[in-house]
Amino acid sequence: MKAIVVTDEAAGTAGMTLVERPEPEPAINDVVVEVHASGFVPTELTWPSTWTDRLGRDRTPSIPGHELAGVVTALGYGTTGLSVGQRVFGLTDWHRDGTLAEYVAVEARNLAPLPGDVDFTVGASLPISGLTAWQGLFEHGRLQAGQSVLVHGASGAVGTMVTQFAREFGAYVIGTGRAADRQKALDFGAQEFVDLENDALEDAGGVDLVFDVIGGDIQQRSAGLVRAGGTLVSVVGPTEARPADGLAVDFVVESDRAQLGEVVRRVRDGRLRTNIGNVATLDDAVAALNPTERRKGKTIIHVRPSGLGDSDRSCPPRGSASAARPGR
16 A cells, blocks of 8 residues: 655655555454555654654554544454445554555544544544544533633634534633734634733733643743633643743543544534645655645545545635644
């Protein structure tokens, strides 16, 4: 099968190459999926799990990409809950070969059914962004109706999902980003916007929840905005700042079939728009994943030629991507 591999951590995305690899065999409780579309998060080439297995051993050449939409072609011993020929989407294991390939072996529990009226392109854009937003807001941030949320990177793949979920559940959303991101953040539902290059972050006032995808100085300053009893949720590593009278939570996104179902259900009924930018074929993936300008939206790789007919009915092709980082 064709696959993108990486061998040199220092080279980053520039070290990607398209090669021929053996098709994977399903282990116990696995399925093999014929990949139709794959998502990719640029930061995954900095995750330890891209380069080593759980025992710290080198596992290169490794296949990156951990989001997929496709069709089940084989079941491993003991696998239940999915069937051959079923459309699925979800996340692959961080320490195993990923989805920038024609086939991938993945634990069945990490996948959810993909309804027939949702394009593979859309399906592949949902898992990391959707689950990161859902878990950050509701599991770790314990968001309640009527609360206020400060969403950093509000025009990005994760930020636009956070904004939409928060608005749906009755929160007031203040987005942040660059000046050029203002209109997009507002279009996705932010009620206010703070330009981090030109506005004073502190002018946002007190909030109940901060969703941080930036870290550093912005995280430090954001912690001071959290009201008593509030929470700072971060996806960029151990938190360096803690609210004076609140919680700081650092988390790694996890696959969850029920939550994937909640996300895709909202896409189907129009409550949730995705944030897809560039779409390229597997043959063109290396160039597409090494852009010469700032990424505007999530990059999706069409692995199957049939995927080229897929249209993204649910979103405008704009924005930038951020996501939680696994592999600790």
